[in-house]
Amino acid sequence: MNFLIAKLPNKIIKLLVTFVLMIALDANAVEWLGEVQLAVNITFDLDAETLWWDNPDTMVGNPSSLSQGNYGPMVAVPKILALLSKHNVQATFFIPSWVAEEYPDTVLAIVADGHEIAAHGVKHIPPVQLTPSEELNVFAESIRALTDISGKKPLGYRAPAWAFSDVTLKIAAEHGFIYSSNMMNSDVPYVHAEPAGLVELPVSWILDDAPYFWFDEGSWNKKIHSAASVKEIWQEEFSAAYEARGYLDLTMHPQIIGRPARLKMLDDYISWMKGFDNVWFATCSEVAEHMQKIHD
Ligand SMILES: [Zn+2]
Known part of the structure; x- marks a missing residue:
């Protein structure tokens, strides 16, 4: 068999691998509970000023630049919480x-409204820029601070x-995280083979607000x-996912x-999404726990 594969042109091998992967993903198609037609995760990355620290085009010492980040927790989050409350839907906030x-009252207001707090590093430095030992320190510090402030790990x-990095998910699993929300290789949640049992809640740029709206001094x-x-684009995405009995992860940034x-x-x-029957608006951990149950 290996001999046969070795003789096949690279293009054919790539096609075969893609085909096998498609079968594997299809075999893992999600079974939602009962009549649920679509699971929706509404998520916010509350980056505040850290997003501007991470951007080489901005002047970190410039108060105007940094005020774009301050707008998130101080102006946007209260309005977002009122909006979510009006629709009676729960969201997940990923917070460095x-x-x-810096903004403990904002975190407490999010928690008080029943939303989920999840990890997003310490100062928004991408793990790919860190050594494995630095990554370990960032995970430990992030868990400690979020647990202390929100009261929940x-x-x-x-x-x-x-x-x-190539060790991030392994570190996350070892620190007790039950899900990652990072990958773009599926349009429905799945369970990683390695690290075993870690649920993936996949994301996509088309459902992220930043590609459409992000603008700063370097843009x-x-x-x-x-x-x-x-x-219009997000309605198209919803309609197709609903028809496929799939999944929708909206990734937004308060700022x-x-x-x-x-x-x-x-x-x-x-309001428009709520006009459809059997849509499950859930926190990310609720979807992850469901995935763990059906995977066992
Ligand atoms: Zn972020």
């Missing part, structure tokens, strides 16, 4: 622990900028999209989605 310590991990060649055009017109769009979009 530096942000949690985080169960989920999203790497800053989704840029993690002059970029066009800001209208909220209406993004709603980006939190502008008035964009929040109005999010308000309309959630």
Whole structure:
């Protein structure tokens, strides 16, 4: 068999691997509970000022630059919490622990409304830029701070900028995380073979607010999209996922989605989604726990 494979052209081997992978992913198609047609995770990465520290195009000493980050916890989050409460849906907030310590009242307000707090590094440095021992320290510090402030150990991990190293998921599993929300190799949740049992809640750029709206001092060649055009794209994504009995992970940033017109769009979009039957609006850990149950 190995001899036969060795004689096949690379293109054919790649096609065969893709085909086998497609079968494997299809075999793992999600069985939602009861009548559930679609699971929706509404998520926010509350990066605050750390997003601007991570950006080489911005001047970290410039108060105007940093104020774009401050807008997230101080202006956007209260409005987002009111919006989520109005629709009676729970969300998951991935928070760098530096942000949690800088804005503990914001974290407590999120927790008080029943939303989930999950890990997103300490100062938003992508793990791919760290050594394995630095990564270990960041995980320990992030868990300690989030647990101290929120009163609950985080169960989920999203790497800053989704840029993690080849040991990040192993470290996450060893630190008791039950899910990762980083990968783009599936449109439905799945369970990793390695590290065994770690649930993946996949993400995608098309369902992220940053590609459409992100703008700063280094973005002059970029066009800001209208909220209406993004709603149209997100409605298309929802409709297709609903038809496929799949999954939708919205990745948003309070400092980006939190502008008035964009929040109005999010308000309309959630109302529109709630018009469909059997949509399960859940926190990420609820979906991960469901995946663990059906996987056992
Ligand atoms: Zn982030």
